[in-house]
Every structure is written in C-alpha cells, then in structure tokens.
Amino acid sequence: DAGVTQSPTHLIKTRGQQVTLRCSPKSGHDTVSWYQQALGQGPQFIFQYYEEEERQRGNFPDRFSGHQFPNYSSELNVNALLLGDSALYLCASRFKGGNIQYFGAGTRLSVL
C-alpha cells in the first residue's frame, strides 16, 4: 500500500518564476491538503482539495493555487516566486470525514 507520494523531491527556481508541485494521495484517500514548512518551523496550512474543488484556504496569497484531478491527485502552483517561498512543501491526504492525515516526504523548494 503506497503512502502519500510527492514529486519532485527537490527543486531550484529563481525569483519571478513559476513552479508546480505534485502529490498522489494514499490509496483510498480522496482529500488532499497542502502545507508549507519553513526551516525550523511547524507546517502551515495552505489549502485543501476535495471533489476537485478548493474547500478551505489558509492565509496565503493568490499566487498559491491548486488543482485536484479525478483520480484525487493534486498539484500546487506558485507564481511569481519570492525568496520567502523557499520551504518544504508537504502534502497530506485523508478520507473525507476521517480524522487522520498522512503526510508525504515533501518537495524542497529553493528560490534563488
């Protein structure tokens, strides 16, 4: 049973560029959440997708957008990258109505 998988594992971009990160949820899970984790900090909630729609959003600008596909996989897009966007981006999945979220290992984004 595959867990939550994310790709790529590492990414280097320059300021102003755009980036797309990908997440495949744990088998049987239909809800995907994205978190940003700065170095030495706890994860911060970005948004959550269920039934291909954004259901909840944290305190992140519109530069952060996402998508969920019919197979429940998800993408996180960040436009006009800033140096402060450098972080570990984590994806978590769960059953809708379930309590427990399972995390992937994340994508390490470095913005130069």
Add this chain to the structure above:
Amino acid sequence: QQPVQSPQAVILREGEDAVINCSSSKALYSVHWYRQKHGEAPVFLMILLKGGEQKGHEKISASFNEKKQQSSLYLTASQLSYSGTYFCGTESPGSSNTGKLIFGQGTTLQVKP
C-alpha cells in the same frame, strides 16, 4: 493562532521519560501529534478528540484537557528511534474535522545511548 509547544528541545538518555506539552489560546476540537525526522515525512502518532476518544500508537500516550486547551504527549522508556521533532496540530470547533491543522513550532527530542 499557533499553539505553543514546550519545551523547545530536550535531550534524554535511553530509557528516560519525557513529556511534551501543547497549549492553545483557542478552544480545541482535536489535537494531532506527529514526529518528523530530518528529511522525512511527518509520521502520525496520536489523535485526541473532544469527548475523550483517542487513536494512536500503543506505546505512546497522551492527554487532552479540553477546559485548559492543552495536550501533553508522554514518551516513556525512550529509545534511540524516538529522536526527532514532535509537532502538535490543532483543530478548533469552528473547523472541526475539516483537516485544517494549525501546528505548533515543534519540540526537538534527542535520545542518546
């Protein structure tokens, strides 16, 4: 608002016990505990729900004081594998069971031989 964890860091010898606390200024619906090792995914340890329901590992225990808006994670007879950073994630009643977790800043635990 972000929950506050204490202590920020703790160093133990194998076999010693530790307690990690998580305190919120907001009413809580649930508290979720995770452990993250460097470069790895946060691993689910325990969930505590309002009303007393708990789900998690057999060898890890936790408490949830709803009135005080606090939770504590108890690590007994620590092993080297317990090393890592522990995070509590909280849900408020207004977003109960929505999956929107607000995480503390983490507690780094190091277990030495």
